[in-house]
Amino acid sequence: MTEIEHGSGNIYADLGLPDAGEMLVKAQLAAKIGSILKARHLTQAQAAENLGMPQPKVSGMLRGQFRGISETKMIDCLARLGRDVQIVVKAAPRSRKEGRVQVVFV
Known part of the structure; x- marks a missing residue:
């Protein structure tokens, strides 16, 4: 029989990462930013211009690579x-x- 382990609601904490709280907050903020950009049908270049960030940073943030971006x-x-x-x-x-x-x- 397979055991099912319920998560804490924070995947980063479940993985044992030391900055789990901060990572969860950043993931939630990035997801919201991504949903707004998607709803506006903006390209990453347009998004970068609107957000005041280089396009590669926008791309990384939208793919969950936000360690170099502050809250x-x-x-x-x-x-x-x-x-x-x-x-x-x-x-x-x-x-x-x-x-x-x-x-x-x-």
Whole structure:
């Protein structure tokens, strides 16, 4: 019988990567950027111009290679694409020792 192991919701943590939280946030931001670009039918060259990034960086980001791109740059990309971005800091529940970083799209 095959055992099924349920993931944590963060593939990077499941793989044991040390920067799993940051990688998940970047993956979510990159996916949103990609979906906006796709909906606008932009070429990577047009996207690069709109985002203020070289085309190879855009290509890499859209393929999940975003280690060289900061979260701040990705947030700037969303703003350049006409999205408002809010960063909300609040106290974590007492049941949790540490806070967490979460991306919510509305």
